Amino acid sequence: MTETTRTTRLFALLVPLFMFLYGVFRLIDGRDGGHGPGPAWNIGHSFFFAAFLLLGALVVELRSLVHVDTARRAAVAGAAMVAGVFGAACFLWVILGDLFPRFDDAAPLPGPLELVGPLAFQLGILTLLVMLVVSRPRQLPAWSPALVFVAFLLIAVNLDLIPVAALxxxxxxxxxxxTRTGSLRASESAS
Structure with a gap:
């Protein structure tokens, strides 16, 4: 198994764990009726920041797994990766602003990017997952991107559902x- 394979597997495991921990600390922080500065807020947002750092890297890893046999597929996969990384960067910017109010005062994320960023991230990662399903259905079943989409919907419905969304x-x-993603690459080079 290559280092990239270990990296993909590790990111795919750590991201949900960090999201779950963020959700739990968010719930702990909200017990007093509000969310804001304090130890639970800071710890939770640190996990959230780590999750999105890894999500940005996971998007790049997923792009490397997608079988691109045409220029069009390569362009779509590349655009999905750029959108996913851009969206993850927007999340990171907002999280930094939540953790460090002076950062947010000095460099707030422009309003339109607060809407476009999350959509770009979701579209990017879901596109790459669907492309993997199409090119490697035995290694990545169709329910995989469907469950990732459900996780995004749960978060959109209510932020208190983040622990459930993480699951x-x-x-x-x-x-x-x-899946040994190295076998995804090996089967790609064999075809």
Whole structure:
């Protein structure tokens, strides 16, 4: 198994764990009726920041797994990767602003990017997962991107559902954790 394979598997496992921990600390922080500065807020947001750092890297890893046999597929996969990384960077910017109010005062994320960033991230990662399903259906089943999408929906419905969404994300990423992605690359070079 190559280092990239270990990296993909590790990211696919750690991202849901860090999201789950963020959700739990967010719930702890909200017990007083509000969310804001304090130890639980800071710890939770640190996990959230780590999750999105790894999500940005996971998007790049997923792009390397997608079989691109045409220029069009290569362009779509490349655009999805750029969108996913851009969206993850927008999340990181907002999280830094939450952790460090002076950063947010000095360099707030422009309003339109607060909307476009999350959509770009979701579209990017879901596109790459769907492309993997199409090119490697035995290694990545169709329910994988569907569960990742459900995780995003749960978060959109209510931020208190982040721990549940993290479990859906873990289930969606499970084939990436179990599958030896090196075999994805090996089967790609054989075809």
């Amino acid at each position: 859906a994300l873990l289930a969606g990423f499970a084939p990436l954790v179990r």
